[in-house]
């Protein structure tokens with residue numbers, strides 16, 4: 221089937237958005253299940269965005285891991 | 293955007309795991325986890341650390357039953373346009389595959405999204421049946437589409453399934469001595485982390501929700517190993533950038549409005565209570581099983597068998613590694629698959645064939 225992959229919203233018109241997957245692929249994605257603005261990253265599965273990625277949380281995870289690993 | 297493939301951190305996690313002196317058996321239920329695990333060789337990095345991980349029933353194409361495939365075949369034979377995701381087309385039922393029927397002139401289309409299937413209904417005016425498979429990650433797209441009042445010539449052959457009941461069934465069956473579960477990041481993006489709390493309570497098992505980059509998975513394993521070592525039961529979330537405790541509330545609401553839980557069987561499993569998603573009565577008009585009751589009557593009461601030597605049932609219950617299936621890589625390959633686990637890009641057998649370096653063992657399993 222199709223995996224769920226992250227991409228960046230570059231344009232939005234109502235329930236539809238153009239999402240850039242970073243490898244030169246742009247796709248039209250239904251964003252009605254999420255609240256998203258242009259510039260944010262979404263997780264896209266089968267033509268629908270299922271969540272907005274939280275960049276703050278992403279950075280926080282990486283920081284926490286380093287901390288955890290240095291404690292051994 | 294995110295640096296989740298950093299080698300140095302990966303090395304440190306593996307070193308940490310090695311020092312723990314583990315003997316762990318873990319399971320996950322997600323084709324994408326399996327892909328990350330084998331594609332990046334993490335399985336081979338973890339083995340010397342005493343960690344074995346198997347994929348359970350986490351491949352929507354693989355757990356779809358022979359009966360469901362036969363339903364789609366019956367409708368394609370009767371002139372309906374059957375649209376579905378790519379992998380589903382190649383899965384052999386008892387009487388052939390959708391790809392085979394297409395070769396004989398049936399109208400079978402591969403779509404990327406249910407939106408494309410609705411588009412086909414609008415453009416062709418044909419009776420279009422969307423063979424809807426997938427877990428909670430995919431089901432919201434079907435729900436939203438039905439809530440939007442699709443064209444009258446569009447219907448859904450609903451084979452969506454819920455993951456938590458399958459995890460409970462797996463633990464109830466008790467065939468494996470699984471010590472911890474890696475929960476699927478994208479199913480969890482939709483359902484949140486709460487359904488796993490109940491599982492933790494009831495089965496006293498540690499769980500970590502993990503994402504799909506190599507570091508996500510390694511970190512998930514690391515957290516899980518720590519929990520097992522400390523005798524900790526509960527749910528931790530490694531994939532916080534996508535998974536919130538409450539999940540995606542809009543998606544869950546749409547699913548609740550459209551589907552009701554029913555008892556269905558899964559390939560390799562007996563009937564799992566409340567694990568199937570059936571369309572509610574209000575959507576009867578778009579329910580292929582109701583709408584084409586006459587066409588599907590011929591299947592009533594019949595039993596459909598898979599290939600007698602295929603071990604997908606055991607692979608899906610986490611009891612067997614693909615190379616230990618006697619057909620793996622010899623009779624069964626992605627070019628001529630015998631079972632769905634070799635067809636689907638999320639199936640253990642296909643992933644092992646594509647990236648794995650282990651030779652088929654040739655031992656009867």
Ligand code: SF4
Pocket residue numbers: 601602603604607614617618619620621624625629630631632633634635641
């Ligand atoms: S290798 Fe083929 S026959 Fe064996 S379990 Fe996998 S899909 Fe079935």
